[in-house]
Amino acid sequence: MTSWAEIDPKDATGINLSTRLDIDAPLNEEGERCPWPWEPQQLVGAPIGQYHCQWCGAMVLAGVPHLDYREVWAVDHPGIGVLEYASEQEARAAAGTAGRLIPPGEIPSRRPKP
Numbered sequence: 001m002t003s004w005a006e007i008d009p010k011d012a013t014g015i016n017l018s019t020r021l022d023i024d025a026p027l028n029e030e031g032e033r034c035p036w037p038w039e040p041q042q043l044v045g046a047p048i049g050q051y052h053c054q055w056c057g058a059m060v061l062a063g064v065p066h067l068d069y070r071e072v073w074a075v076d077h078p079g080i081g082v083l084e085y086a087s088e089q090e091a092r093a094a095a096g097t098a099g100r101l102i103p104p105g106e107i108p109s110r111r112p113k114p
């Protein structure tokens with residue numbers, strides 16, 4: 001899978017990662033894919049510091065590539081692996097139900113108990 005981070009912002013103008021599931025995308029604090037994560041890295045030197053991504057609402061830093069909250073999300077959702085989550089997202093997007101992809105509590109724990 002292509003990573004969004006490998007794509008230059010100037011080549012990303014027509015890309016919407018909410019539909020381009022062949023490209024990996026950073027997740028916000030809710031575990032949702034950011035549709036267009038290339039803005040923060042273009043704001044080098046901007047005097048705004050932390051701000052909310054206008055596309056996904058994640059807290060990001062001006063001048064730093066869009067933060068990816070999938071590790072945080074995984075900690076908050078210990079019952080489901082990131083890869084399982086990603087394939088779940090893809091299945092839902094393919095079924096036309098993308099948006100808030102996994103409501104809290106909807107996904108049962110799939111990780112076998114140790």
Ligand SMILES: [Zn+2]
Nearest residue numbers: 034053055056
């Ligand atoms: Zn974003």
